[in-house]
Amino acid sequence: MGWGDLCSYGHPTQECGEIDKMVAEGMRFTQWYSADSLCSPSRAALLTGRLPIRVGVWGGERVFANDGSGGLPKNETTIAEVLKDAGYATGMVGKWHLGINEFLPGDGRHLPHHHGFDFVGTNLPFTNHWACDESKVHLAHPNPIKCFLYWNATLVQQPFRHDNLTASFLQDSVAFIHSNKDTPFFLYLSFAHMHTDMFSAPRFRETSRRGRYGDGLRELDWAVGEVLKTLVSLQIQHRTLVIFLSDHGGHLEICTEGGSNGILKGGKASTWDGGLRVPGIAWWPGVVAPGQVSQHLVSSMDVFQTAAELAGVTPPKDRIYDGKSLVPILLEKAPAVPTSKLPPSPRTLFHYCSDRLMAVRYGEYKAHFYSMELPTNYTEHCPSGVPKVEYYTSFDCYGPHITHHEPPLLYNIDRDPGELYPLPVGQYDEVIANILAAKLQHQASLVPGKAQCKETSTTLQPCCNPPFCYCNYKPASHR
């Protein structure tokens, strides 16, 4: 989902809904950054609190393939593992995309139950929604090879159907919450929406002014609302922090079907802010004050440290964490009208494309050492808002579409959030010197993890019924 897709983030025609109510009751972040502009590295960083380059989720196509042997390394500690040790029930439902099999077809050694999740419901170990499109707008038929649904570690549907997908995720999530209402619990619910896709259950179709993209958002919105209502109905909302996040920005090349990044430049796959900045909402009635807007610079990697602090556990001390606890910000009850300028967040964030350090966000500034070229003519590319070519990608982090900037291209993001006006060379030497020092310090500490996204082997392709790879079982939970 793009930074600008929600009514409360400024979209003029997306219907206001449950997520916007969540915003009104909680805290909306305007400068929440994902750790990466693609799915697998972003999720690895969210769950471990560490940059994807450290964790090893980089290389190849920057994401895990359906037939890959790589996955989130076992020596990485996830939020689920940390919280499980602290007595939390842990559950995972929805899109995983952090690896499937490692050595043998069906060994499932990278699946969520190996990463601290006791309960794993309906899940998509891998998705490429373009290949799974049932709308017949972009494809005649979904490709079963790339579109498979698991229940825990069992392949139950290939190709999966979208009609009941969100409802199944919700059903499993609500069941998990009900089962664990009397104990501390952690649920990682990861929707298939809004991954540059164009599906929704029938009852949400043609319910949005924005068309198919908006229909899907309305389904997602409904499901988020149901989760919150479950917490309220069980009266456990006062001891439950809910964080709503996107994994990266909208896919601009998909035109009106790729979502809106608001005024931010670029989108998915790039290190322009449109690729990295995401909606980020915290909801915790009675603790997080309602109607707050936080302009602090924060990262999805902060969720790990936040969870650890709230659970009172100390994360492993043998590694570097890139996140910081959000607890002080969440408890902050900012005055409705600040009386003076808030200092720019002193935070420094490192923006990578695979193993290449592309840009550094440093307080109000952002320095691009490398930047990715953007398509110049969306109008021609997108007759009536639908892309001409089946799939446009700019995933590669090396090549002629990458520009090296020496000195770095510098922007003041607070004043120029659209990255439109590079600051004049020679007038910001001190800022650049500080950024270079921070970059050197960071790089000196960096031990890249072994690239996990490179390893593929056709023998590892999940297939429920070889050689046909078609099936439709009832998930175990629903029997």
Added chain:
Amino acid sequence: MGWGDLCSYGHPTQECGEIDKMVAEGMRFTQWYSADSLCSPSRAALLTGRLPIRVGVWGGERVFANDGSGGLPKNETTIAEVLKDAGYATGMVGKWHLGINEFLPGDGRHLPHHHGFDFVGTNLPFTNHWACDESKVHLAHPNPIKCFLYWNATLVQQPFRHDNLTASFLQDSVAFIHSNKDTPFFLYLSFAHMHTDMFSAPRFRETSRRGRYGDGLRELDWAVGEVLKTLVSLQIQHRTLVIFLSDHGGHLEICTEGGSNGILKGGKASTWDGGLRVPGIAWWPGVVAPGQVSQHLVSSMDVFQTAAELAGVTPPKDRIYDGKSLVPILLEKAPAVPTSKLPPSPRTLFHYCSDRLMAVRYGEYKAHFYSMELPTNYTEHCPSGVPKVEYYTSFDCYGPHITHHEPPLLYNIDRDPGELYPLPVGQYDEVIANILAAKLQHQASLVPGKAQCKETSTTLQPCCNPPFCYCNYKPASHR
């Protein structure tokens, strides 16, 4: 002010403030259109409920000049006149820009007291903020010829100073409200902010993350808050509708100092949505439900009919009105989460540049018959976000920078609010036929008013102390 300038409209670093509290307590419109993309015609239409072309506020530079003889014609009926007849006290403070003198220097025949305003406080009959810039960023010294302050019909300061300007507007407004708290009243308070300018009172300087533009917005925000607090302290908020509006979109050519139009294309002076769509907020505690977001297509011209309906008066029947009463929308208490798609607003809006009909908004669609070329390279034009040239304008409605579209360039604004993806020719014939029919019907009814913005005469130049044109009196109210 641009559509995207406020925290509640999605700006990521503009400080949230009093206007955003007004939004939380009232109704935020996402599709509120000004009747024009420049100041004088927009204000003429707001006050009369009629298109500027009918009213005669067109021609020349599209705005009234400091030495002009034209003004809002006397045979036009303003909101103030209608409400005065209904027993309302009427007051005006701030920027006027609808004419000054007509025949003789100092005759003041176009000033607000000739248009139904009983009380007229500190006011700017004309402004060109670039010429009045005291920041020394764009000009060495303000030009006294173009920068003069009135109190009622008396020139009191030339060139005027910005330091105390907003505070004076506020002081006069609060005094008017206090004087009339026991009677129905109408106040037209028109700030000098945020007209592509870069001033604020000293105590607001360097208080915004966004720099000078944000500082100014913080001063404006403070003043709006003081007005609302006055109503609450007098306990008259339940019988007072407050509407907050901008007169047109932000001036893109001024780079970071021109404001943000959010995801909308283009800005001030153009008929792209960035020029026409504005923040529009309605606040009326106890009547307008809090936290509402309206995506209805509405116009600044609707304020006239709204005021008439609320006051129970019938506007003159001898003329065509382009506005509609907003009362049904204001009283609407929309469900927080609509269960199905809201129908596109059936409204048709006609977008002019001077006397040229450029575009027609028709429900969810917008057809451009003519479009204005946009600058292609803001980066080069705006080193570090400040424009290179002293003043860039694209006011002209005729010339080689205007493209004629036959068939019209058609967009679906609900799905493509950024006007990025023209719909394919030949697939929307029925929509275009409907738009052409509406256009013909509109044009058949149209009797253009005589162009009022053309007439200038150097003898009419306001000058308090000829030939020096420098003065600084205490306004009458403050003596």
